[in-house]
Amino acid sequence: MERRRIVIIGSGPAGYCCAIYAARANLKPLLFEGFYSGPAGGQLMTTTEVENYPGFPNGITGPELVDACRKQAARFGTDLLTEDVVSVDLSRRPFIVRGGQTSVEADSLVIATGALAKRLDVPGARDGEFWQKGVTACAVCDGAAPIFRNRPLYVFGGGDTAVEEATFLTKFGSRVYLVHRRKELRASKIMANRVMNDPKIEIIWNHELERVEGDKVVHAVALRDIDTGQITKHEAAGVFFAIGHEPNTAFLQGQLELDEHRYIKVKPGTSYTSKEGVFAAGDVQDHIYRQAVTAAGSGCMAALDAERWLSAQGVR
Numbered sequence: 001m002e003r004r005r006i007v008i009i010g011s012g013p014a015g016y017c018c019a020i021y022a023a024r025a026n027l028k029p030l031l032f033e034g035f036y037s038g039p040a041g042g043q044l045m046t047t048t049e050v051e052n053y054p055g056f057p058n059g060i061t062g063p064e065l066v067d068a069c070r071k072q073a074a075r076f077g078t079d080l081l082t083e084d085v086v087s088v089d090l091s092r093r094p095f096i097v098r099g100g101q102t103s104v105e106a107d108s109l110v111i112a113t114g115a116l117a118k119r120l121d122v123p124g125a126r127d128g129e130f131w132q133k134g135v136t137a138c139a140v141c142d143g144a145a146p147i148f149r150n151r152p153l154y155v156f157g158g159g160d161t162a163v164e165e166a167t168f169l170t171k172f173g174s175r176v177y178l179v180h181r182r183k184e185l186r187a188s189k190i191m192a193n194r195v196m197n198d199p200k201i202e203i204i205w206n207h208e209l210e211r212v213e214g215d216k217v218v219h220a221v222a223l224r225d226i227d228t229g230q231i232t233k234h235e236a237a238g239v240f241f242a243i244g245h246e247p248n249t250a251f252l253q254g255q256l257e258l259d260e261h262r263y264i265k266v267k268p269g270t271s272y273t274s275k276e277g278v279f280a281a282g283d284v285q286d287h288i289y290r291q292a293v294t295a296a297g298s299g300c301m302a303a304l305d306a307e308r309w310l311s312a313q314g315v316r
C-alpha cells in the first residue's frame with residue numbers, strides 16, 4: 001500500500017488551502033475530493049456569487065473560486081483523487097485511509113470534510129427551481145444581495161441559528177418573518193427574547209413551508225398551518241433555511257472525539273484533534289463561523305500543525 005506523509009480528506013476551501021500549504025512544504029499531499037459525499041469543491045459549488053472572500057473586489061462565483069483553489073493546490077504538486085473516503089483506521093500508525101477505489105497509509109491526516117446545510121425539500125426550493133434565486137441556506141453569505149433589499153424575507157427554523165439569521169437579515173429586509181413549526185422556539189431564552197422584542201421581526205408560529213413561488217426569482221411563499229392544514233400565500237423575496245447543518249463525520253466511526261452535534265472537537269486555537277497526528281479544518285470542526293475564508297484559514301493552520309508535528313516525529 002502506498003504511504004503518504006499527509007493525506008487530506010475534503011475538497012472545500014479548507015482542504016484545498018491545506019493542500020497548498022502542505023504541497024509548498026514539500027509534503028506531496030494526497031487529497032480525497034469526495035464523489036458521492038457531495039459536490040467535489042464543497043458547499044461553494046451550490047452558490048452563485050461570493051462577495052465576501054478577500055481578493056475579489058467584484059465578487060467571484062462559488063465554482064470559480066473553488067476551481068482556482070483546486071488549480072493552485074495541483075500546481076504545487078498535490079495529487080487529487082475524486083473519490084470518497086469510506087473509512088479510516090486511526091488505531092495504528094501509519095493510519096489507513098480507505099477510499100472508494102484507493103487505499104493508502106498516512107503518517108498524518110487532515111479532515112476537512114465540511115458540513116451539509118440542511119434544506120427543506122419542497123416544491124420551488126430545489127436545485128433548478130429557486131435555489132440560489134432567492135432560496136438559500138446562509139444569511140451571512142447571501143443576505144446583502146440586492147434582491148433582498150427592502151423586501152419581505154422569510155427564515156425557517158427555531159434554534160439559535162434561525163434567531164441569529166433573522167436578526168442579521170433585519171439590516172436588509174423590509175420585514176423579517178421567522179417561521180417555526182412549533183409554538184415555542186428551541187433557541188436559548190436570551191436569543192428568543194431578543195427576536196421576540198425586535199420590531200422588525202415577526203414570528204409565525206406553528207407553520208411550515210409548503211412551496212416557493214416566483215418567476216425568475218422568488219416572489220411568494222405558501223405556508224401551511226400545522227393544526228388546521230390551511231394554506232396561506234405571502235409575498236416574499238427571500239427564503240432562508242436555518243434548520244441546521246450535518247457535519248460529514250460518519251465515516252470516522254467514533255474514532256475521534258466529536259461534540260454533541262457530531263462536529264470534530266479540536267484543541268482550542270489549533271487544528272489538533274483527540275488523536276495525535278490527526279488534524280481537522282473547516283466547517284467539520286466549526287459550527288460558529290462557517291465561512292469560506294475561515295475554512296481556508298483553518299486549512300492553513302492544519303497544514304502548519306501537521307508539518308510541525310511530522311517534523312517532531314522525524315518525518316520530513
Ligand SMILES: Cc1cc2nc3c(=O)[nH]c(=O)nc-3n(C[C@H](O)[C@H](O)[C@H](O)COP(=O)(O)OP(=O)(O)OC[C@H]3O[C@@H](n4cnc5c(N)ncnc54)[C@H](O)[C@@H]3O)c2cc1C
Pocket residue numbers: 009010011012013014015032033034035037038039040041042043044046047049050051052053083084085086112113114115116117136137138141142248251281282283284290291292293295
Ligand atoms: C448556499 C451557501 C452559500 C454560501 N455562500 C458563502 C459565501 O458567499 N461566502 C462564504 O464565505 N461562505 C459561504 N458559504 C459557506 C461556505 O461554503 C463554507 O463555510 C465552506 O465551503 C466550508 O468549507 P470546508 O472546506 O470546510 O467544507 P465544504 O465546502 O463543505 O467541503 C467539504 C468537502 O468534503 C467532501 N467530503 C465530505 N465527506 C467526504 C469523504 N468521506 N471523503 C471525501 N470527501 C468528502 C465534500 O464532498 C465536500 O466537497 C455558503 C454556504 C452555502 C451552503
